[in-house]
Amino acid sequence: MMKIGELAALAKVSRDTLRFYEKHGLITPGLRSEAGYRLYSETDVRRIGFIIGAKEVGFTLNEIHQLLELEVTKDEKSCHDIKHFVDAKITIVNQRLAEIKRIKKSLQTLSDACCGGDEPATHCTILEALSEQTN
Amino acid sequence: MMKIGELAALAKVSRDTLRFYEKHGLITPGLRSEAGYRLYSETDVRRIGFIIGAKEVGFTLNEIHQLLELEVTKDEKSCHDIKHFVDAKITIVNQRLAEIKRIKKSLQTLSDACCGGDEPATHCTILEALSEQTN
DNA sequence: TATAACCCTAGAGTGCAGTCTAAGGTCAAT
DNA sequence: ATTGACCTTAGACTGCACTCTAGGGTTATA
Ligand SMILES: [Zn+2]
Ligand SMILES: [Zn+2]
Ligand SMILES: [Zn+2]
Ligand SMILES: [Zn+2]
Numbered sequence: 068m069m070k071i072g073e074l075a076a077l078a079k080v081s082r083d084t085l086r087f088y089e090k091h092g093l094i095t096p097g098l099r100s101e102a103g104y105r106l107y108s109e110t111d112v113r114r115i116g117f118i119i120g121a122k123e124v125g126f127t128l129n130e131i132h133q134l135l136e137l138e139v140t141k142d143e144k145s146c147h148d149i150k151h152f153v154d155a156k157i158t159i160v161n162q163r164l165a166e167i168k169r170i171k172k173s174l175q176t177l178s179d180a181c182c183g184g185d186e187p188a189t190h191c192t193i194l195e196a197l198s199e200q201t202n
Numbered sequence: 203m204m205k206i207g208e209l210a211a212l213a214k215v216s217r218d219t220l221r222f223y224e225k226h227g228l229i230t231p232g233l234r235s236e237a238g239y240r241l242y243s244e245t246d247v248r249r250i251g252f253i254i255g256a257k258e259v260g261f262t263l264n265e266i267h268q269l270l271e272l273e274v275t276k277d278e279k280s281c282h283d284i285k286h287f288v289d290a291k292i293t294i295v296n297q298r299l300a301e302i303k304r305i306k307k308s309l310q311t312l313s314d315a316c317c318g319g320d321e322p323a324t325h326c327t328i329l330e331a332l333s334e335q336t337n
Numbered sequence: 338t339a340t341a342a343c344c345c346t347a348g349a350g351t352g353c354a355g356t357c358t359a360a361g362g363t364c365a366a367t
Numbered sequence: 368a369t370t371g372a373c374c375t376t377a378g379a380c381t382g383c384a385c386t387c388t389a390g391g392g393t394t395a396t397a
Contacts, residue, residue: 072343083386102393104344113333120332125305141323149328150318153309160306167302170260171295174288183285188276193284197255198248207373218356237363239374
């Protein structure tokens with residue numbers, strides 16, 4: 068049984084974050100010490116691990132909520148359901164990736180066209196390009 | 203001289219967005235009609251164009267603020283300054299890109315390992331993997 | 338016994354980029 | 368004269384994921 072500070076240190080998040088997760092239903096409020104301190108069991112610790120892990124692979128807290136529901140009811144769900152969930156997320160991530168690549172390309176084009184010299188920027192191609200309506 | 207609705211339609215943003223930009227100092231409040239309607243000059247329209255363009259290449263409103271300052275004082279600034287600004291942004295974008303690629307890879311690995319079958323997900327490798335502490 | 342280091346709560350604040358609401362004024366056309 | 372489409376304002380609300388504050392209680396150590 069660990070207190071919030073220990074778990075926070077272990078999971079590398081703040082105490083506030085842990086309380087925030089609880090308030091938003093990602094962790095179910097569990098045991099308390101006599102003084103009212105939160106006490107986390109091994110199961111709780113694993114659950115936090117799940118949340119951190121899912122966050123690390125790019126799920127939002129909302130999605131983690133849904134994932135946790137899948138996890139809790141995993142005998143009623145199939146691998147198909149869960150894989151589908153992950154694949155849907157991959158689609159979103161792919162869109163974000165394409166968007167960022169586009170942005171990078173635009174910025175690179177902008178940068179490449181600029182002479183980078185020390186004269187006044189009155190002729191700067193970057194400022195010119197940004198002034199032009201693209202749509 | 204165009205009214206806010208016309209400019210909004212032209213720039214494909216909402217009237218509210220235009221007023222929001224004004225409130226946050228991205229556009230300087232300009233002429234008004236007798237009735238108090240905002241009237242946008244060619245210069246204003248070009249300035250909005252700059253903002254939209256910069257947004258499209260991935261600058262935040264804060265960064266656009268700085269860019270606009272560079273633009274306004276471009277005879278005191280050099281191409282070097284402006285290129286530096288863009289290059290700093292490219293570095294940030296590259297970091298976001300790497301992060302998203304990492305996330306995509308993780309999700310793909312997760313998805314690939316799951317059988318996707320119709321049996322109960324009690325054995326699902328996705329749920330197992332997420333439960334494991336990565337750090 | 339005092340001090341530090343921890344814990345609790347409710348609720349407010351942050352940053353981003355808008356979006357919406359209420360309550361009203363204006364303009365063109367029927 | 369009355370629609371309807373447009374314009375004005377201040378200020379509240381959204382979603383995301385925290386982060387901080389105030390005002391207290393508890394526990395370990397010197
Ligand atoms: Zn130059
Ligand atoms: Zn230049
Ligand atoms: Zn399976
Ligand atoms: Zn599976």
